[in-house]
Amino acid sequence: MKNGTKILIIDDEKPIGEVLAASLKDDGFTVENAYSGRQGLEKIRDFSPDIVLQDIWMPGELDGLQVLEEVKKGGYPDCQFIIMSGHGTIETAVRAVKNGAWDFVEKPLSMDKINILIANILNFKREQSEKNALLHRLRRNIALVGESPVMQSLKQMIARVATSNAWILITGENGTGKELVAQNIHYLSHRAGRPLVEVNCAAIPKDLIESELFGYEKGAFTGADRAKRGKFDFANGGTLFLDEIGDMSLEAQAKILRILQERSFYRVGGEQPIEVDVRVIAATNKNLEEEIKAGRFREDLYYRLNVVPLRVAPLRQRREDITVLVEYFGDQFLRNNGYKRKTFSQAALAKMQAYGWPGNVRELRNFVERVYILTPGDEVDVHDLKFAGLTEAPEVGDPDGFTTFREARSRFEREFLIQKIEENNGNISKTAETIGLERSYLHRKIKSYGIEV
Numbered sequence: 001m002k003n004g005t006k007i008l009i010i011d012d013e014k015p016i017g018e019v020l021a022a023s024l025k026d027d028g029f030t031v032e033n034a035y036s037g038r039q040g041l042e043k044i045r046d047f048s049p050d051i052v053l054q055d056i057w058m059p060g061e062l063d064g065l066q067v068l069e070e071v072k073k074g075g076y077p078d079c080q081f082i083i084m085s086g087h088g089t090i091e092t093a094v095r096a097v098k099n100g101a102w103d104f105v106e107k108p109l110s111m112d113k114i115n116i117l118i119a120n121i122l123n124f125k126r127e128q129s130e131k132n133a134l135l136h137r138l139r140r141n142i143a144l145v146g147e148s149p150v151m152q153s154l155k156q157m158i159a160r161v162a163t164s165n166a167w168i169l170i171t172g173e174n175g176t177g178k179e180l181v182a183q184n185i186h187y188l189s190h191r192a193g194r195p196l197v198e199v200n201c202a203a204i205p206k207d208l209i210e211s212e213l214f215g216y217e218k219g220a221f222t223g224a225d226r227a228k229r230g231k232f233d234f235a236n237g238g239t240l241f242l243d244e245i246g247d248m249s250l251e252a253q254a255k256i257l258r259i260l261q262e263r264s265f266y267r268v269g270g271e272q273p274i275e276v277d278v279r280v281i282a283a284t285n286k287n288l289e290e291e292i293k294a295g296r297f298r299e300d301l302y303y304r305l306n307v308v309p310l311r312v313a314p315l316r317q318r319r320e321d322i323t324v325l326v327e328y329f330g331d332q333f334l335r336n337n338g339y340k341r342k343t344f345s346q347a348a349l350a351k352m353q354a355y356g357w358p359g360n361v362r363e364l365r366n367f368v369e370r371v372y373i374l375t376p377g378d379e380v381d382v383h384d385l386k387f388a389g390l391t392e393a394p395e396v397g398d399p400d401g402f403t404t405f406r407e408a409r410s411r412f413e414r415e416f417l418i419q420k421i422e423e424n425n426g427n428i429s430k431t432a433e434t435i436g437l438e439r440s441y442l443h444r445k446i447k448s449y450g451i452e453v
Contacts (some may be wrong), residue, residue, distance in 0.1 A: 005122065006030045008049035010040035010067065011084065012058045016109070020053065023111055029118075037062025044071055044079065051121055052081045053114070054094050057103075065096055074101045080121045084109065091394060131195035142183045145328045146321030150313040150422040154181070157425075162188035167260065170283040170303045171313030171357075175362030178283040182310055185281060186239040194238030197231050209252045211268050220269025227363045232265055232276050239279045245305070246286035246297060257301045280305065311426070315357040315364060317419050322353050325361065329368045339372045342379045351382050355390060414449040417442075421451070 007029050011017040014035055018418070021031040032038040032047050037058050044052065050072075054066035068081055083104035085093035093104035102121055105113050161168060162185045170178045179198070186196045204212050211220075215230030231240060242248070249255070259265045260280060264273040282305045291297035310416055326344055333339040344352075357363050367388065375384045417431075424431040427448070432439040 004030070005051070006032075006047060006049045007051045007118075008032050008034060008043050008047055009053045010034045010037070010043075010058070010064070011053075011055040012036060012060075013055070016107075020109065020114075027115070036060045037064070037067045040067050041070055044076065048076075049079060050125070051118060052079060053084060054081055055084045055088065057094060057203040065092065065099070066097060068096055068101060078125070080125075082114070082117050082121075110127065140161065142180050142187070143328070144177065144180060144184060145325050146318055147324070148318035148321045150318050150419070151321060153425055154310065154312065157308075157310055158184050159188065161185065161310075163190065164308075165279055166307045167279070167305050168281045168308045168310060169288075169302075170281065170310045170312060171288075172283075172285065173314050173360055174285050176312040176314055177358035177361050178285075178312050179241070181310060182239075182241040182243075182281045182283060186241075186279075189239070189279070191238050191279060195235055196239045196241065197235035198241045198243060199231050199242045202247040206249045206252075206445070210246065214255065214265050214267050216268035217270045220267070224269070227267070230267065232259065232278055233274070235278045236276050237278075239281060242280060242282045244284055245282040246288055246291055250296070250298060253298045253301050257298065257304060258453065260301075260304050266433065311422075313422050315360045317415070317422060319353045322364065323349050325364060326352070326368055329365050330372070333369060333372050337369075340378065342372055342375060342378055342380050343381070347382050348380050348385055351385055351390065410449075413445070414451065417445060417449065418451055421446075 007024055009017045009020055012035050019031045021033055022030045032043060034043045037060055071079060081101040083093045083096045083101045084107060085104050086107045104116050170181050172178050213231050215228050215233055216224050218224055218227045263331060264275045266273055288297050288302050292299045334341055340355050371388045373379055374388050420435055421431050429439055432442040
């Protein structure tokens with residue numbers, strides 16, 4: 001990384017600065033010199049160095065500490081300072097490190113020490129660059145795509161709640177992207193540098209879910225020949241995402257509730273409580289209020305988790321996002337699979353927008369990839385969609401498939417009300433005012449159509 005690395009030396013003792021510059025140039029660095037604090041600030045603005053080697057004590061209006069302070073205030077986060085200090089200014093050099101300098105080296109200078117410090121800075125910068133690139137790729141892969149009103153509302157809610165420690169309950173049909181919502185919340189939070197541990201409660205047998213979540217001690221049961229950490233252990237300091245929490249046993253629910261209340265848990269077979277700092281995000285495709293009435297979900301856990309409810313709308317309620325999703329998935333296939341770009345005709349896109357997508361965004365993504373695989377040309381038209389298996393399901397706005405006018409009107413009314421309720425964040429009074437209905441009449445319509453609010 002030496003090539004292209006720029007180093008600025010600020011030292012009023014010209015011979016020291018020139019000898020140091022010559023040595024660093026021999027090592028392949030681009031080096032410039034400044035001989036006062038004021039000149040050093042000007043060089044930093046014009047030269048944009050990666051590393052500054054600076055004497056702490058210099059005559060004139062600006063000493064080393066003041067230069068450091070100005071640079072840190074002036075928006076140069078990637079510029080690292082190594083302070084060069086005489087014997088009488090060690091305490092000041094230590095203060096400079098506390099104020100943001102990387103480290104200090106005593107005079108007379110040791111080139112070995114300087115080279116080690118420079119190498120450490122370059123390694124740190126490389127690791128930061130790799131980390132930022134990885135985070136950029138991660139954010140690109142977990143992007144919530146769409147600019148429909150319901151998606152804009154969801155993104156705004158995520159941005160608001162991510163920085164808090166509030167527990168969150170995400171609801172929505174299968175394939176809508178509940179897991180992506182949880183990932184976005186985690187990586188926008190202050191816990192982003194800590195683990196995000198995902199648990200699919202529906203995929204773990206009920207008799208094993210406690211040991212998976214809480215771990216177990218050696219000898220806790222037959223075959224437990226060693227202790228094992230659980231998901232709460234691994235998520236400590238970070239986020240635990242409990243997907244399909246509606247499928248968790250009542251006994252496990254009770255233990256989850258106790259952890260949320262006491263912030264500690266017991267491993268299976270353990271006698272000592274283990275303190276834990278975990279943010280819990282839960283998700284389900286079930287109506288938990290109905291599950292509570294049926295005795296399958298704890299009401300107290302529901303209200304504990306439901307501090308911030310987020311609902312992910314099905315794709316049929318945000319059809320205007322289908323075009324941009326098709327393009328987004330195409331970009332992914334080009335980048336990850338090497339497919340050649342395909343262009344969807346307006347007729348093809350209209351056909352896809354008319355389809356109901358019962359599997360939601362997941363179904364759309366799989367279908368678009370199937371189209372990429374099965375369509376030989378660069379253009380995708382309606383017949384290509386049919387060849388790839390797009391079915392002719394009756395949808396709102398499509399008169400075919402309805403036997404009566406009443407059926408068509410009912411379908412339209414239901415979809416219309418769902419969309420407007422989503423646009424108003426579930427506020428029934430505001431929705432009624434927006435669409436010009438009495439609140440009581442809207443409530444009757446919601447109940448008659450079985451709409452979840």
